[in-house]
Amino acid sequence: MSSIEKTILAPSGITLEAPALPASRARTGAWAWILPTLLFFVPLLTYFPTTFHDYGLRDDYSNLREAHEEPGKILQFCASHARPIYGLLLQATYGQTSSVQNLQWMRFGSALLLGVLALVSFRSLRSFGWSFNASLCFALLVTLVPSAQVVAGWAIGWPYAATALLAMGAFFVAEGAMAPGNSTRRTVAQWLVALCLLIVCALMYQPSAMFYVVPLTARLIADRQRSPQRTLRWLALHLGFVVTALALALGVMSVLYANGVFVKSGRIAFETHWWTKLGWFLSEVLPNALSLFVLNDDNGRDGGFYALGASIACLILIAGAVLEWRRHGTARGLLWTAALVGMPMFACAASLVASERFATYRTIFAMTAVLVLFLVASVARLTERFDAGARHLIAAVILTVAVLTAQHHAYALLAVPQGNEWKLILDGAKRVQLPKHPGDPKPRIFAIASSPVDISTATIYHDEFGSLSTNSEWVPKEMFKRAMHDLHPEIPNIDSRYDFAEGYKLPLDQHFNVIVDLHQLRRFYTNN
Numbered sequence: 401m402s403s404i405e406k407t408i409l410a411p412s413g414i415t416l417e418a419p420a421l422p423a424s425r426a427r428t429g430a431w432a433w434i435l436p437t438l439l440f441f442v443p444l445l446t447y448f449p450t451t452f453h454d455y456g457l458r459d460d461y462s463n464l465r466e467a468h469e470e471p472g473k474i475l476q477f478c479a480s481h482a483r484p485i486y487g488l489l490l491q492a493t494y495g496q497t498s499s500v501q502n503l504q505w506m507r508f509g510s511a512l513l514l515g516v517l518a519l520v521s522f523r524s525l526r527s528f529g530w531s532f533n534a535s536l537c538f539a540l541l542v543t544l545v546p547s548a549q550v551v552a553g554w555a556i557g558w559p560y561a562a563t564a565l566l567a568m569g570a571f572f573v574a575e576g577a578m579a580p581g582n583s584t585r586r587t588v589a590q591w592l593v594a595l596c597l598l599i600v601c602a603l604m605y606q607p608s609a610m611f612y613v614v615p616l617t618a619r620l621i622a623d624r625q626r627s628p629q630r631t632l633r634w635l636a637l638h639l640g641f642v643v644t645a646l647a648l649a650l651g652v653m654s655v656l657y658a659n660g661v662f663v664k665s666g667r668i669a670f671e672t673h674w675w676t677k678l679g680w681f682l683s684e685v686l687p688n689a690l691s692l693f694v695l696n697d698d699n700g701r702d703g704g705f706y707a708l709g710a711s712i713a714c715l716i717l718i719a720g721a722v723l724e725w726r727r728h729g730t731a732r733g734l735l736w737t738a739a740l741v742g743m744p745m746f747a748c749a750a751s752l753v754a755s756e757r758f759a760t761y762r763t764i765f766a767m768t769a770v771l772v773l774f775l776v777a778s779v780a781r782l783t784e785r786f787d788a789g790a791r792h793l794i795a796a797v798i799l800t801v802a803v804l805t806a807q808h809h810a811y812a813l814l815a816v817p818q819g820n821e822w823k824l825i826l827d828g829a830k831r832v833q834l835p836k837h838p839g840d841p842k843p844r845i846f847a848i849a850s851s852p853v854d855i856s857t858a859t860i861y862h863d864e865f866g867s868l869s870t871n872s873e874w875v876p877k878e879m880f881k882r883a884m885h886d887l888h889p890e891i892p893n894i895d896s897r898y899d900f901a902e903g904y905k906l907p908l909d910q911h912f913n914v915i916v917d918l919h920q921l922r923r924f925y926t927n928n
Contacts, residue, residue, distance in 0.1 A: 443514035455819035458869035461878035467494035506555035513561035547765035553814035563608035570597035602649035606750040610766035720778025828916035829883035
């Protein structure tokens with residue numbers, strides 16, 4: 401019997417396929433290597449139009465300037481939000497980036513890391529006893545959910561994916577420390593390595609550090625051989641370890657703040673109104689994570705489809721829990737239900753304990769991945785009596801929809817609208833006639849900032865999908881300076897060669913050589 405068949409027949413209860421017939425073993429073995437390899441390329445191909453579109457995001461322009469002109473400022477800002485390693489990574493990458501066009505390579509790095517995340521997720525689930533098809537479905541879906549779309553579409557997002565990978569690595573090191581037969585020295589060393597990895601994750605990006613919970617949940621779902629008592633002890637040890645690591649990371653930052661190394665942001669505060677926070681979680685965060693294919697919209701444009709998507713996911717999860725109770729007894733059913741309720745909340749702990757209430761997709765990546773695990777497992781149970789062709793068709797339809805929606809959302813709602821703003825700024829910069837002699841008057845430029853009614857997409861969600869960068873008091877100036885730098889890289893201190901002003905209205909009593917009217921974004925409007 402092949403290793404694939406053994407895994408499929410393992411007592412995990414997560415099967416989407418029948419054992420391979422002897423005549424097809426060689427072909428099955430080939431696919432066992434080919435399909436996981438293709439996993440690595442799915443995010444690259446899905447997000448290719450977004451990756452190589454010419455655009456930046458609001459933070460990109462200031463990061464580019466600060467990395468070259470004010471080294472250390474990015475670090476100080478990120479550290480003020482308890483993310484110093486994130487600041488170091490941004491300083492390093494933006495310091496090597498010379499133009500807005502080169503931001504494509506940072507987005508390319510994000511897509512590569514998502515490909516690695518897919519491959520690691522697949523291998524992890526297979527090692528826990530998940531079936532080949534179920535592992536493949538999860539590995540693909542986790543790189544196509546809206547959170548992953550943001551990671552792929554933002555140049556500043558690549559550390560989010562890197563943090564998720566390190567957090568998963570911390571879990572496996574911790575699991576190794578629990579292995580029976582380890583020497584005391586080896587066990588202590590592995591716990592220390594896992595602790596250091598998770599502290600690093602917490603100092604990079606706390607919401608993605610919670611990806612530690614993803615392989616933990618995957619193993620919890622698959623492992624029925626362990627008794628409920630042993631499972632609870634194992635689970636408590638892991639969760640306690642996560643809390644300890646996060647507390648130590650907070651302690652490190654507290655010492656740094658107390659000694660004046662960094663200045664603490666006022667946004668770092670703990671939640672005190674827990675009932676209203678729970679209501680926020682249930683009404684905003686949870687539906688965002690459940691409605692995988694329909695984005696939330698500030699204007700409620702697709703509210704019906706959004707609610708329908710979240711409702712269908714809820715029904716699938718409930719049905720999966722019911723089947724677990726019926727087939728594996730009360731103890732297992734209770735454990736499954738408790739995990740279904742508790743693990744997504746724990747994966748969202750970084751946002752729950754913070755006083756802010758900003759339900760963005762980038763902060764719920766780990767929580768979404770945990771829910772996708774339960775969804776894939778539930779669908780596998782609900783369809784296990786279907787014939788193989790029907791199961792494969794269902795999986796193919798779901799994954800096709802996931803790929804198409806991910807590509808559309810990232811390109812049409814991130815790359816294109818941000819590219820429109822950059823194009824208007826760049827076109828204005830091209831019209832500037834710089835003085836040829838030191839005594840010549842400097843050209844005067846005025847940028848009319850955009851307003852919320854100037855969005856070029858029908859869908860807009862917070863500061864992510866469809867949002868505006870130029871609806872700000874500082875971004876147009878940063879964008880214009882970057883455009884002038886990209887057009888005239890040979891001129892140092894390019895902003896000393898012109899006078900720039902901005903506002904929401906054009907001053908009628910002043911003369912300007914170039915006017916950049918960002919209200920023109922309306923002419924790019926599409927019904928996306």
